[in-house]
Amino acid sequence: xxxxxxxxxxxxxxxxxxxxxxxxxxxxxxxxxxxxxxxxxxxxxxxxxxxxxxxxxxxxxxxxxxxxxxxxxxxxxxxxxxxxxxxxxxxxxxxxxxxxxxxxxxxxxxxxxxxxxxxxxxxxxxxxxxxxxxxxxxxxxxxxxxxxxxxxxxxxxxxxxxxxxxxxxxxxxxxxxxxxxxxxxxxxxxxxxxxxxxxxxxxxxxxxxxxxxxxxxxxxxxxxxxxxxxxxxxxxxxxxxxxxxxxxxxxxxxxxxxxxxxxxxxxxxxxxxxxxxxxxxxxxxxxxxxxxxxxxxxxxxxxxxxxxxxxxxxxxxxxxxxxxxxxxxxxxxxxxxxxxxxxxxxxxxxxxxxxxxxxxxxxxxxxxxxxxxxxxxxxxxxxxxxxxxxxxxxxxxxxxxxxxxxxxxxxxxxxxxxxxxxxxxxxxxxxxxxxxxxxxxxxxxxxxxxxxxxxxxxxxxxxxxxxxxxxxxxxxxxxxxxxxxxxxxxxxxxxxxxxxxxxxxxxxxxxxxxxxxxxxxxxxxxxxxxxxxxxxxxxxxxxxxxxxxxxxxxxxxxxxxxxxxxxxxxxxxxxxxxxxxxxxxxxxxxxxxxxxxxxxxxxxxxxxxxxxxxxxxxxxxxxxxxxxxxxxxxxxxxxxxxxxxxxxxxxxxxxxxxxxxxxxxxxxxxxxxxxxxxxxxxxxxxxxxxxxxxxxxxxx
Numbered sequence: 001x002x003x004x005x006x007x008x009x010x011x012x013x014x015x016x017x018x019x020x021x022x023x024x025x026x027x028x029x030x031x032x033x034x035x036x037x038x039x040x041x042x043x044x045x046x047x048x049x050x051x052x053x054x055x056x057x058x059x060x061x062x063x064x065x066x067x068x069x070x071x072x073x074x075x076x077x078x079x080x081x082x083x084x085x086x087x088x089x090x091x092x093x094x095x096x097x098x099x100x101x102x103x104x105x106x107x108x109x110x111x112x113x114x115x116x117x118x119x120x121x122x123x124x125x126x127x128x129x130x131x132x133x134x135x136x137x138x139x140x141x142x143x144x145x146x147x148x149x150x151x152x153x154x155x156x157x158x159x160x161x162x163x164x165x166x167x168x169x170x171x172x173x174x175x176x177x178x179x180x181x182x183x184x185x186x187x188x189x190x191x192x193x194x195x196x197x198x199x200x201x202x203x204x205x206x207x208x209x210x211x212x213x214x215x216x217x218x219x220x221x222x223x224x225x226x227x228x229x230x231x232x233x234x235x236x237x238x239x240x241x242x243x244x245x246x247x248x249x250x251x252x253x254x255x256x257x258x259x260x261x262x263x264x265x266x267x268x269x270x271x272x273x274x275x276x277x278x279x280x281x282x283x284x285x286x287x288x289x290x291x292x293x294x295x296x297x298x299x300x301x302x303x304x305x306x307x308x309x310x311x312x313x314x315x316x317x318x319x320x321x322x323x324x325x326x327x328x329x330x331x332x333x334x335x336x337x338x339x340x341x342x343x344x345x346x347x348x349x350x351x352x353x354x355x356x357x358x359x360x361x362x363x364x365x366x367x368x369x370x371x372x373x374x375x376x377x378x379x380x381x382x383x384x385x386x387x388x389x390x391x392x393x394x395x396x397x398x399x400x401x402x403x404x405x406x407x408x409x410x411x412x413x414x415x416x417x418x419x420x421x422x423x424x425x426x427x428x429x430x431x432x433x434x435x436x437x438x439x440x441x442x443x444x445x446x447x448x449x450x451x452x453x454x455x456x457x458x459x460x461x462x463x464x465x466x467x468x469x470x471x472x473x474x475x476x477x478x479x480x481x482x483x484x485x486x487x488x489x490x491x492x493x494x495x496x497x498x499x500x501x502x503x504x505x506x507x508x509x510x511x512x513x514x515x516x517x518x519x520x521x522x523x524x525x526x527x528x529x530x531x532x533x534x535x536x537x538x539x540x541x542x543x544x545x546x547x548x549x550x551x552x553x554x555x556x557x558x559x560x561x562x563x564x565x566x567x568x569x570x571x572x573x574x575x576x577x578x579x580x581x582x583x584x585x586x587x588x589x590x591x592x593x594x595x596x597x598x599x600x601x602x603x604x605x606x607x608x609x610x611x612x613x614x615x616x617x618x619x620x621x622x623x624x625x626x627x628x629x630x631x632x633x634x635x636x637x638x639x640x641x642x643x644x645x646x647x648x649x650x651x652x653x654x655x656x657x658x659x660x661x662x663x664x665x666x667x668x669x670x671x672x673x674x675x676x677x678x679x680x681x682x683x684x685x686x687x688x689x690x691x692x693x694x695x696x697x698x699x700x
Contacts, residue, residue: 158669159639161695162201168228168326170337171199171605173318189317190341191462193604198636202670203610203643204695208250211648211694215332215550215572219303220254222330226611229322254300254331264304267358267427271386274422274429280308287480288353289489289594292378295360299328299335306333309486311574313352313596315345316360326609332550334574334596337607340371342465346599348458349471351378351591353480358388365408370465372409373448376416377470382434382479385418388427415447416469434479436472459585461599475499476588489594490564500589507559511568514561518569521652524677524689525549549573553606553644555618556580557597560590562617576613578606580621582628602640603632611646619654622663638666647694652687660686671695 171193178188208225212218229252268280277286283305291312293302302312315338316324328335338345340362355375364372364387375385387409391402413420417433439450451468458474471477476499483489484496494504550573554562557577566573577597579587590597600606602625625637641651651672653663660676667674667690677687 158671159200159202162199162203164204166199166201166203166610167206168320168323168609169203170318170607170609172607173337175318175320187341190339190343191318191337191607198605198632198639199643200635200639202639202695205611205647207696209611209647209696212330212332212550212646218550219331219333222252222327224250224252227323227327227330228320229327252327254298254303264300267388268301268304268308270424270427271429274424274427275384275431276421280305284309284486287382287483287485288384289486290352290591290596291354291356292352294338294340294355294357294362296324296328296335297358298324299331299333301356301358302328302333303331311594311596312356315339317341323609326612329551329608329612332574334576335608336576336598337609340374340465343462344374344460344465345378346461347378348460348585348588348591348599349377349456349474350380350476350588352383353380354384354386355379356386358386359390363405365405365412368467369408369412369448370467372412372416373467373469374465376418376432379432380480381432381471381477382481383432384421385413385430385432386427387430390426392423392428393426412447415442417442417447434481436477439469439472458588459581459599461581461601476592483592486594487567489592490567492589492593496592497589500586500592502559502586502589510559510561511564514565515568517654518562518565518571522569522571525650549614549650551613551615552576553613553616554578555602555616555641556583556621556624557586557590558584558619559586560593560595560597562619563590563595564593580624583624602637605640606644608644610643613644613649614646615650615652616641616645617652622653622655622659626659634662635666635669638663638670642670642672642692645692647692649692651690651692653690654687655685657684657686660688663688 172191173189174192175188178190178192181192183190206225208223210223210226212223212226213221272278272280272282275286277283289310291302291305291310293299293312293314295316296302296312296314299312299314302310302314305312312334314325314328314333314335316335317339318337319325325335325337355378362371379385391406391409410420413430417435417438418430419433421429421431423429439447447469449468450472451466451470453473455466455468456470456473457463484491484493492507497504497507549571552562552566552573552575554560554575555578557563557575557579560575560577563575563577566575575595577587577590577595578600579585579590579597581599581601585599587597587599602621622634622637625632625634645651651667653660655663664674664676667688670692672690672692674688674690677689679685679687
């Protein structure tokens with residue numbers, strides 16, 4: 001992609017046609033009337049074209065008409081014209097043979113020339129067709145622009161705004177409706193996507209909403225009006241969270257330079273020592289890069305680990321208010337709604353290096369340990385499970401009920417072939433086995449069985465939880481100690497790529513294309529993403545660029561090339577790599593590269609709150625969706641993008657020219673500012689670059 005090109009016009013071709021027509025007309029006019037009259041008389045006096053053709057053939061084969069006539073008898077039947085009796089007949093026969101041979105040679109020559117012409121036309125037909133198609137698409141685009149200008153206010157109907165109750169609502173998570181359907185015991189918080197879950201309206205931000213502060217300031221300070229949480233909910237939150245939060249007028253502060261933050265730093269340092277490391281800076285050397293944080297609170301644990309080059313994905317239940325996921329994303333940290341209640345998480349087996357639960361509200365001893373089995377499924381061989389709970393405290397174990405729960409969890413973890421490394425105060429650290437033969441050495445019936453190949457799939461899109469050990473059939477069963485450490489992990493070697501059926505040349509070409517694309521994206525947006533939003537008093541101006549892009553959603557991530565290119569370019573962003581369920585599943589490859597991602601069906605709502613991403617990107621998604629069964633419309637997809645996007649956020653879509661033009665028409669219905677960017681390298685494809693305006697709800 002390069003700088004935007006001016007739209008080409010078809011008028012040039014029109015002028016060429018008109019000039020040739022004018023030249024022909026001038027020649028016709030220059031001829032005298034007498035000449036035209038002579039041509040008319042000559043045409044009238046000429047014999048019939050058919051009789052002329054017959055006469056030519058007769059003269060060609062029988063130049064002496066008298067001899068032809070002499071061959072006819074009185075009764076009209078002809079005598080033998082090939083009588084060899086006379087020398088004249090033999091001479092005529094020889095001449096006839098020569099003429100026939102000449103005619104055959106001419107016919108063969110004409111046939112060869114015709115065949116050559118047809119072959120050239122056929123070979124260039126594709127080019128001619130493509131050129132015609134581009135001309136036709138450009139004509140449609142120009143007519144569309146003219147139509148929009150002429151229609152004015154009568155153009156396509158714009159979508160209405162949603163009600164105020166939808167400010168923080170997430171489709172597919174309707175607790176009251178689930179209760180009416182009979183769900184209880186926590187199942188009412190589970191995801192239920194039906195046909196009525198889509199929204200065909202535009203979600204408007206709260207009245208006092210403000211654009212988030214620049215990163216990294218926005219990691220430590222957020223506007224309280226941007227999330228659905230009250231001061232009372234902040235003060236009544238867990239003790240660990242209260243030590244990390246501080247309410248200041250209209251802001252919530254997670255100041256990393258304050259004494260309030262010491263709790264997180266000490267806690268992560270304690271976990272590192274329990275693993276056998278010097279401090280949390282050595283997590284990378286131990287093979288830990290990606291962490292799944294269950295019930296993450298407000299993301300402070302992941303925020304601290306991010307400074308150590310660890311990437312933490314927060315998952316928590318849907319909450320109507322006081323949302324952990326919403327607040328974590330507001331801080332510019334990875335998060336999504338996820339539940340252990342009924343279904344598997346939309347991650348393949350062997351996805352994370354560490355799973356963390358600090359008072360996450362999961363009863364690990366319930367349902368025959370099926371929740372621990374799900375942790376084992378997403379944990380890589382040699383990975384760590386960290387559990388912090390009052391149940392594990394020595395003083396709590398004096399309580400018989402807590403002691404019973406602890407015993408169940410402890411014994412079940414042993415049957416999963418987990419090795420308990422250490423136990424300090426309320427924290428316990430287990431290490432998942434790296435050896436498959438451990439499962440065979442267990443006592444018969446002492447633990448969950450190994451999943452069959454039919455159960456152990458790498459596309460678990462909200463499948464029911466299974467009480468069997470998964471991942472053992474995968475070629476990705478590689479201990480984290482044997483994996484390349486970060487950041488080299490993002491560049492998988494040939495043997496690692498072979499596991500995923502990908503050639504190194506594909507990744508190399510993909511990297512070149514994305515590095516170029518990111519440079520062009522940045523040059524395209526750079527005049528617009530610089531911001532002078534207010535900073536906290538006393539803060540120094542951040543070093544340029546004043547980048548407002550932090551949370552990026554790639555809707556069709558493929559190999560994770562956009563994520564890799566952004567990191568190579570030194571951009572302080574994180575990318576949610578989404579792999580559509582309708583396309584090839586490269587999510588295991590993305591996770592093995594040290595990125596985060598998830599499977600998703602884009603005909604359903606994405607499991608996050610409104611206004612949680614600064615930029616939404618999709619290459620080829622529109623083509624992928626239209627090639628499959630039409631379960632949803634392009635308008636449904638665009639309305640979902642609008643829900644996910646923050647005010648003043650960006651949308652970049654890369655697809656075929658016809659689909660981009662359709663997308664531009666839909667962008668006007670969503671009130672986006674949109675423009676189409678031509679691509680020099682591929683004129684059959686275009687970019688659609690849009691920005692979502694900041695519309696405020698009118699005061700009543």
